[in-house]
Amino acid sequence: MPNESRSTKTDPAPAPVPAAPAEHYHGFWPVFLIGCSLVVILGWEIHVAIVTRASTEQLWEQQLRVVDQAKHLQTELEKIVRDLVELSKTDDTAKKIVTKFGVKITNPSTPAATPTP
Secondary structure, three states: OHHHHHOOOOOOOOOOOOOOOOOOOOOHHHHHHHHHHHHHHHHHHHHHHHHHHHHHHHHHHHHHHHHHHHHHHHHHHHHHHHHHHHHHOOOHHHHHHHHHHOOOOOOOOOOOOOOOO
């Protein structure tokens, strides 16, 4: 029976192996991950916008306080300068200061209204 193992002509052809079914990829996971990424990015943008708005409002309030302080300081300085000019009419030292720095008092007719944004 040694010939039987050598002879392949008489052996029937081997049965074909069934091919593995083609893998079917679903679009769920890529779309889900992209959607999650977009939600995270949108959330981050909203967070940044809220923080930026809060800091802008805080800065606006600080600027308003600084402007009010500057107006108050300007009023006080104008009073001091007017008093200095009045004093310079009778005091030589005050007259030297007024002359040295060229202090002149002008009476503004009506202060220009500053537009408020």
